[in-house]
Amino acid sequence: MQTIVYILPELFLSAAIMFLLMLGVFIKKSFKLVSLLTILSLVFAIALILNQPNEIIKIFNESYIIDRLSIFMKVLTLSFCCFVLLSSKDYVKSNNIDKIEYPIIILASTLGMILMIGAYDLIIFYLGLELQSLCLYILASFKREDEKSTEAGLKYFVLSALASGLLLYGCSLIYGFTGSTNFEIISANLDEANMGAVFGIVFIIVGLAFKVSAVPFHMWTPDVYEGSPTSVTSFFALVPKIAALSVFIRFMYVPFINVISQWQSIIIFLSIASMILGAVAAIGQSNIKRLMAYSSIGHMGYALAGIAAGTNSGIQSTIIYLVIYLVMNLGAFGCIFMMKRENIFYEDINELSGLSKNHPMLALSFLIILFSLAGIPPLAGFFAKFYVFMAVIEVKMYALAVIGLVTTVVSAFYYLRIIKIIYFDKPKRPFAKSYDWGLKISLILSSILVLIYFIYPSILVDAVSSILIY
Amino acid sequence: MNFPILSAIIFIPLIGALFILVTKGEHKNIVRSSKYVAIFSSLANFFLTIFLWYSFDTSTSEFQFVEERNWMEGFINFQLGIDGISILFILLTTFIAPICIFSGIHSIKFKLKEFLIAILVMETLMLGVFCSLDLVLFYLFFEGGLIPMFLIIGIWGGPKRVYSAFKFFLFTLLGSVLMLIAIISIYWITGTTDVMKLLDIRIPQEYQYLLWLAFFSSFAVKLPMWPFHTWLPDAHVEAPTAGSVILAAILLKMAGYGFMRFSLGLFPVASDYFTPLIFTLSVIAIIYTSLVALMQDDMKKLIAYSSVAHMGFVTIGIFSLTKQGLEGSIIQMMSHGLISAALFLCVGVVYDRLHSRMISSYGGLVNIMPKYAFVFMIFVLAALGLPGTSGFVGEFLVLVGAFQINIFVAVLASLGVILSAVYMLWLYKRVIFGKVASSEIKEMADLNKTEIYIFASLVFLTIFFGIYPEPLFNTIDISVSNLIDDYKTDLNFYLTQINN
Numbered sequence: 001m002q003t004i005v006y007i008l009p010e011l012f013l014s015a016a017i018m019f020l021l022m023l024g025v026f027i028k029k030s031f032k033l034v035s036l037l038t039i040l041s042l043v044f045a046i047a048l049i050l051n052q053p054n055e056i057i058k059i060f061n062e063s064y065i066i067d068r069l070s071i072f073m074k075v076l077t078l079s080f081c082c083f084v085l086l087s088s089k090d091y092v093k094s095n096n097i098d099k100i101e102y103p104i105i106i107l108a109s110t111l112g113m114i115l116m117i118g119a120y121d122l123i124i125f126y127l128g129l130e131l132q133s134l135c136l137y138i139l140a141s142f143k144r145e146d147e148k149s150t151e152a153g154l155k156y157f158v159l160s161a162l163a164s165g166l167l168l169y170g171c172s173l174i175y176g177f178t179g180s181t182n183f184e185i186i187s188a189n190l191d192e193a194n195m196g197a198v199f200g201i202v203f204i205i206v207g208l209a210f211k212v213s214a215v216p217f218h219m220w221t222p223d224v225y226e227g228s229p230t231s232v233t234s235f236f237a238l239v240p241k242i243a244a245l246s247v248f249i250r251f252m253y254v255p256f257i258n259v260i261s262q263w264q265s266i267i268i269f270l271s272i273a274s275m276i277l278g279a280v281a282a283i284g285q286s287n288i289k290r291l292m293a294y295s296s297i298g299h300m301g302y303a304l305a306g307i308a309a310g311t312n313s314g315i316q317s318t319i320i321y322l323v324i325y326l327v328m329n330l331g332a333f334g335c336i337f338m339m340k341r342e343n344i345f346y347e348d349i350n351e352l353s354g355l356s357k358n359h360p361m362l363a364l365s366f367l368i369i370l371f372s373l374a375g376i377p378p379l380a381g382f383f384a385k386f387y388v389f390m391a392v393i394e395v396k397m398y399a400l401a402v403i404g405l406v407t408t409v410v411s412a413f414y415y416l417r418i419i420k421i422i423y424f425d426k427p428k429r430p431f432a433k434s435y436d437w438g439l440k441i442s443l444i445l446s447s448i449l450v451l452i453y454f455i456y457p458s459i460l461v462d463a464v465s466s467i468l469i470y
Numbered sequence: 471m472n473f474p475i476l477s478a479i480i481f482i483p484l485i486g487a488l489f490i491l492v493t494k495g496e497h498k499n500i501v502r503s504s505k506y507v508a509i510f511s512s513l514a515n516f517f518l519t520i521f522l523w524y525s526f527d528t529s530t531s532e533f534q535f536v537e538e539r540n541w542m543e544g545f546i547n548f549q550l551g552i553d554g555i556s557i558l559f560i561l562l563t564t565f566i567a568p569i570c571i572f573s574g575i576h577s578i579k580f581k582l583k584e585f586l587i588a589i590l591v592m593e594t595l596m597l598g599v600f601c602s603l604d605l606v607l608f609y610l611f612f613e614g615g616l617i618p619m620f621l622i623i624g625i626w627g628g629p630k631r632v633y634s635a636f637k638f639f640l641f642t643l644l645g646s647v648l649m650l651i652a653i654i655s656i657y658w659i660t661g662t663t664d665v666m667k668l669l670d671i672r673i674p675q676e677y678q679y680l681l682w683l684a685f686f687s688s689f690a691v692k693l694p695m696w697p698f699h700t701w702l703p704d705a706h707v708e709a710p711t712a713g714s715v716i717l718a719a720i721l722l723k724m725a726g727y728g729f730m731r732f733s734l735g736l737f738p739v740a741s742d743y744f745t746p747l748i749f750t751l752s753v754i755a756i757i758y759t760s761l762v763a764l765m766q767d768d769m770k771k772l773i774a775y776s777s778v779a780h781m782g783f784v785t786i787g788i789f790s791l792t793k794q795g796l797e798g799s800i801i802q803m804m805s806h807g808l809i810s811a812a813l814f815l816c817v818g819v820v821y822d823r824l825h826s827r828m829i830s831s832y833g834g835l836v837n838i839m840p841k842y843a844f845v846f847m848i849f850v851l852a853a854l855g856l857p858g859t860s861g862f863v864g865e866f867l868v869l870v871g872a873f874q875i876n877i878f879v880a881v882l883a884s885l886g887v888i889l890s891a892v893y894m895l896w897l898y899k900r901v902i903f904g905k906v907a908s909s910e911i912k913e914m915a916d917l918n919k920t921e922i923y924i925f926a927s928l929v930f931l932t933i934f935f936g937i938y939p940e941p942l943f944n945t946i947d948i949s950v951s952n953l954i955d956d957y958k959t960d961l962n963f964y965l966t967q968i969n970n
Contacts, residue, residue, distance in 0.1 A: 356625075360584075371617055376643075377610040386606075386650075393654045401654075405647035412643055416620070416636060424624045424632055454610070458543035 003059040006066055009048040009074070010118075013111045016041035017104060024100030031098045035089070038103035039082055042110070046078045062182055063121030068467045072319070073117045073246040080238045080326055081110045086438030087334050088231030094343045097142050097229055105142075106235065109135030113243035120254075122171040122181040125247065129167070129211075132240065133160055139235065140228045152227025159220045160210065167207025173200030174255070186255040198262050204251060205266055211244035212300045213293075215273035222285075225293035230345060233289050234333035237296050238326050245303055245322055249315055252307060260310050267308040272403050274301030279411035288336055288349045291414065292329070295373060298411055299325050302388050305404055309391040316464045317387035323460055324372075324384035324453070331369040331446030337439055338362055340432045349418055354427020363422050365447035372450045374415040375408045380453035387461075474537050476550040479518055479560065480597045483567070486511030487590035490583055501582050505575055508586040512568040512593065519564040526557055528944055531952030533603060533666060542606075546663055549603040554949030555800060558942065559600040559720075559727055562807045565931075566719045567593040569924055570712040573815060576920055577711055577822045578626055585626060585712075592618040592716060599724050605653045605663040605732075612688075612724060613646050619713070619721065627708040634701075634708035641701040645691030652684035656736070668736055669956065675739050675964055682740030685733055692725035695748075695785060696755035699778045706774035707827070711818030714770065718777050718810035723803045726784045730796070734788070734953060738960040741789065748789045749879045755782035756886035764893040768827050769817045772897055773810060776853065779886055780806045786883055787868035791957060795871020796950045801942055802864025805852070805935065809861055812849045812928040816842070819921060820901075823914045829897065834906035839916040843902045845925045850898045852932050854891040860935035 004011070016037070024034050049071055056067040085103065092098050112132030119125035137160070141153020175181050177197035178189035190197055210217040225233045256263055278298020285291040303325065306318030338359075339346045356363040372381035385408065392401045489511075490504040527534060533551035541548035552560065570589050578585045595618070598611030616639055624635035657663050660671050673681070691698045706714045734741050756779045763775035780802065787799025819842060820835070821827055836843040852859035855866070865887060872880035906912060917925065935942060 356584075376617055377613045382610070382613075386654075389651070390654055390657070393651065394658050398651070398655075401651050402648075405651060406644070409640060409644045409647060413636070413640060416639060419620075420624065420632055420636075423621065424635075457541065461543060 006052065006057055006059050007064065009045045009052075010111065010114055012048060013041065013045050013107065013114065016045075017108050017111065020100075020104050020107070024104065031100050031102075034100045035085065035103040038107050039085055041107070042078050042082045042085075046075055046082075049074050049078070058120060060124075061121075062184065063124050064118050065120040066118065069246065069249065070118045072464065072467060073242055074114050076323065076326070077110060077113050077117065077239055077242045080242065080330065081106065081235075083330055083442045084231070084235045084238055084333075087330070087337060087436075087442040088234060089438050090340075090436035091229070091231045091337050091345060094340075095143065095229055095231075095345070097231070101138075102142060105135045105138055109139070110239065113240065116243045117246045117250075119247070119250075120183050122175065122183075122186075126168060126171060128243075129247075130164065132243065133164060136160075136236070136240065139232045140224055142232060143229045146227075146229075148227035149229060150227075152224045155227075156220055156224045163207045163210035163217065166203045170200045170203025170205075170207060173197065173203065176200075183250070183255045187257060190256065190258050192259055192262065194259075198259065201256055201259065201263055202266065205263060205270075208244060208248050208251065209270050212241060212248060212304070213297055214270040214300055214304060215277045215297060218274070218277070218297050221297055222290045222293040225296075226287055226290045226347075230289065230333070230336060230347075233292070234329075234336075237292060237329050237333065241296070241300070242322060242326070245300075245307075245318065248304075248307060249318065253315065264308060264310055267304055268397070268400055271301045271304035271308050272400060274298060274304065275404050275407040276301075279407040279414075282411065282414045283417075285414070286349055287347050288339075288352075288418075289347055291349065291418075292332060292336070295411070295414075296325075296329070298407065299373075301407075302385060302404060305400055306388045306391050308400065309395050309397065311391060311395060312468050313394060314391040316461070316467060317391040319464045319467060320387050320460050321384040323464075324380045324450075327446045327449050328369055328372050328381055330442055331365065331450065332373065334439055334443035334446065335362065335366045335369065338431060338435060338443075341429060342432065349421055351428065352418065353421045353425035355422040355431075357427040358430035359433075362443075365443055366422060367419055368447050368451050370415045370419055374412040376412070378454040380450040383453060383457050475518070475522055476535050476537055476552065476601045479515055479522065479564070480550070480594055480601055482511050482515045482518070483590040483593040483597075487587045487594075490587050490590070493583075504583045504586050508571045508590060509568065509575075511590065512564070512571050515593070516564040516568055519561050522552075523557060523561060523945070526552075526554075526945070528554065528948065531948045536603070536666075545657070546604060546606050548607060549664060549666075550601045551603045551666070552601060554946045555730060555953075556600045556727070558800060558804055558945060559723055560597060562723070562804055563593065563596050563600065563720050566715060566807065566811055569811065569815070569928070570715050572920055572924055573715065573818060574710070574712040577818060581625065585622070588618040588622050589712065589716070592622070596716075596720050596724070600727060603665045605656065605665060605668070608665075608728075608732075609646070609650055609653055612728075613643070615721065615724075616642055619717070622713040622716075623705055623709045626710040626713065629708075630704070631708040634704040637701045638705040641691055641698070645688040645698070648684040649688035652681045655681060665731070665735075672960060672963065673736060675967070678737040678740040679743065682733060682737040682744060685728065685737075686744070689725040689728045689733070690751075692728075693722055693781050693785065694725075694778060695751045695781070696758060696778065697751075699755070699759065702778060703771045703774040706777075706814075707768060707770045711814055711821065714774075714814040714818075715811045718773075718814060719807040722777065722781060723807060726781070726788065726799065726803050729785065729788050730800075730953070734791070734957055738957050739964045741791075741957075742961055745789045745791075748785050749876065752782040752785045752789075753879055753882045755779060755785075756883055757889065760886055760889035760893060764889070764896070767829050769829055769897065769901070770814065770827050772829075772893060773813045773817065776890060776893065777806070777810055779890060780810075780853075782886065783865055783868045783883065786872050786879060787864075790868070790871040790875045791954060792871040792874050793950060793954060794867045794874075796954065797943060797946055798864050798867025798869075798871055800864075800946055800950070801860065801935075801939060802868055804942065805860030805864050805932065808928055808932050808935075809849055809852045809859075812845075812925065812932070813853060815921075815924065815928075816846045816849060819917065820914070824910060829900050830907070832901045832907055832911065833904040834902075834911065835914075836902045838906070838911060838914055841917045841922070845917070845929065846902060847898065848929055848932065850894045852936070854894045855887055858933065858936045860932050860939065862936060863939045 109132040115128030137157040143149035213221040282294035372379035536551035539548040595615040602608045759778040766772040784799040787795040852861040855861040
């Protein structure tokens with residue numbers, strides 16, 4: 001009975017999903033009510049998680065873990081899920097995707113992510129992963145009558161199923177060669193000589209790299225980002241990344257820690273490839289969602305660089321990077337949600353021209369967020385990169401650091417291009433001025449956080465400093 | 471003294487900018503109040519730095535007015551402090567900023583509010599560069615300046631502004647990220663990024679060369695040294711007058727300051743090792759860019775190239791590592807800050823009236839704008855280093871310093887003095903004398919009141935420091951001697967280490 005207490009948030013979320021489904025079926029036109037209750041249950045789940053004891057607890061035969069990392073990541077997942085729902089309210093309404101399934105599926109996928117984050121066993125992990133992936137396929141194709149959305153859903157489904165297959169195959173290899181699915185036992189039984197298990201590790205890394213959209217497993221990202229409804233894109237860009245990176249950290253540093261020399265070079269490769277491709281491929285994009293897709297690929301490259309360092313400070317820097325990335329992207333998508341005239345949402349970056357004249361405050365916050373994404377001091381994005389490269393240079397990976405910082409210069413180019421369109425080009429017709437309050441709040445919050453982060457940068461460091469994995 | 475005067479100086483412009491940002495109301499009122507706020511905060515800051523200079527103790531080489539606050543818990547502190555070298559740059563910055571604001575108010579026709587915000591933010595960041603005593607903090611301010619400058623060039627610039635703004639931004643960023651790697655490496659090698667501690671720590675020699683090159687990549691682009699100077703003419707030409715003034719008067723000096731404070735202070739062995747490289751590049755810069763300047767038909771471009779040449783003197787002076795050379799290059803930077811600012815303002819004056827920067831569109835201005843011709847003459851003469859102007863003091867001392875180290879370099883550099891006379895005088899002749907080029911010129915009005923005040927202050931300082939540079943020497947003297955002493959003892963330490 002004692003163990004039940006520890007998974008109260010998960011239980012509560014599952015109960016909420018079922019209850020909301022019933023509610024949606026029995027009460028007609030209940031989208032507003034359901035989305036409100038979804039947000040409330042997310043907030044309540046955050047409260048439940050924050051209430052958990054501040055120690056490492058392993059339950060269900062050590063197959064589920066509650067520690068600082070999982071608590072931090074779960075809170076992050078739930079709160080950004082809230083923000084995404086809040087900021088996309090207006091978009092959802094005007095694009096006729098305000099069906100009751102929409103918030104419920106988001107909630108279900110969030111539950112899957114929470115399970116992934118807490119997993120301490122290959123089977124639990126895979127169950128969580130599948131739950132969130134299945135929901136994400138549906139979400140990608142949520143705009144049923146839209147060709148691109150359907151295509152995005154299908155593409156994502158086929159590719160992701162392949163990646164899940166590889167991942168599962170990797171899990172079975174690991175099980176076969178180490179005799180257990182439990183992370184700690186795997187860790188104890190793994191060593192360099194265990195070639196079969198090394199194959200398993202490679203397969204698992206491939207699957208995880210697909211989830212964080214690291215190059216060369218990134219092919220789905222631009223198409224899915226572009227095709228999905230923007231509200232779903234913003235969800236894709238933010239929430240699943242948290243779970244994926246957290247699982248990445250957990251896998252590399254708990255079961256696979258003894259074979260660090262085997263996976264380290266793979267992660268370095270993934271990181272460098274993502275940074276370079278993310279910087280170069282985004283230059284030619286004119287669709288802002290596609291551009292954000294490549295930008296997120298690049299950012300995941302930097303986050304992976306922290307993992308590649310193989311130290312606690314590396315993990316912490318990855319988590320800091322992730323948090324700042326989330327805040328910046330929340331703001332960026334907030335700006336994208338505001339590109340609206342007469343209920344039509346625009347995605348071409350040229351539509352932004354002259355934003356500075358028509359909407360000076362919106363332009364200013366977009367400016368701040370874009371410079372921050374480019375990593376220019378004194379904005380938050382600089383500190384994110386700074387911590388990562390601190391960790392990378394600590395272990396003397398100079399090549400990774402040089403390549404990483406040079407790619408920031410390349411990627412600065414396409415962020416500057418957007419700024420150029422906003423500030424230097426001739427104005428076009430203004431966008432609609434009626435902003436939704438949820439959108440306003442998340443945009444203001446994120447741009448102010450990005451702007452004033454430099455005043456007291458230790459705040460995030462303090463928050464993650466207790467997250468020690470090994 | 472407990473009052474955090476340096477923080478106050480750094481953040482007053484930022485607070486002014488915030489005030490301007492949040493003012494609401496009718497457009498006309500906003501513009502007017504933002505003008506007042508900008509002028510007031512920049513002038514207040516100037517007087518505060520005068521007070522700072524007054525209370526500055528010139529008898530010690532220690533860092534003064536040191537402030538320390540927790541910032542990044544555990545490894546980096548928010549640390550400010552100044553010595554005799556940095557205080558002059560701070561004075562220059564707070565002196566130039568109000569001039570830019572006046573000039574901007576005068577000549578910027580749209581988005582004035584945003585322009586003033588950008589200039590004030592820029593001032594904060596520039597002051598931060600000169601005050602910070604921590605490498606990370608220094609980098610933060612050094613790089614942060616890119617954002618407002620990019621906007622100043624891009625929004626209020628000339629026809630090719632987008633290209634120039636991008637070139638400026640990406641060039642400087644590329645140079646600087648390498649410096650960031652070096653800064654982080656320094657942290658892991660020595661365990662601190664605190665400049666005061668680092669000046670006492672001896673960084674192992676094998677690291678110094680690469681670290682020096684990384685810092686060099688950043689400063690050489692910013693200064694700019696040949697062959698990294700190509701962004702400068704573009705940026706200068708396209709930037710609005712106030713932008714060019716900031717760029718020439720202060721941004722370039724940040725690199726010279728960086729060379730002095732960090733390259734010499736932290737990496738003496740590498741500085742010694744790379745001195746021939748610096749000398750070569752500087753001599754090429756002086757001669758080559760002077761020749762290029764000679765061939766320009768765009769006034770701003772000509773002055774931009776002459777800046778590169780003048781900065782060549784600065785680097786020669788710094789790396790000559792003699793007292794005369796170092797003091798000369800500081801004075802040269804100060805006077806170049808005044809003179810180039812004034813020259814760009816001079817171009818701005820006629821550009822505002824005729825909207826052309828081409829030398830060929832002008833001629834015969836002496837009859838139409840006599841006051842302007844007079845002011846322009848003073849600055850042209852100062853730029854070519856006429857005795858009695860501050861330009862002479864700097865160049866002369868640099869050459870004296872260079873002669874002690876390397877006669878060949880000194881002789882070649884002196885060629886630059888002649889060449890600068892050639893292109894400046896020729897510029898003056900073509901613009902001011904000769905036939906009146908067109909009927910529009912006849913309608914051009916002479917200097918108005920604001921312009922006269924701006925130029926009067928610049929003329930006064932240029933001539934004052936030309937005749938009586940003592941206050942400047944007085945301020946920098948001990949700090950420079952100390953810098954050289956430290957450098958020499960450190961170098962000897964390393965050399966004996968090698969010999970053993």
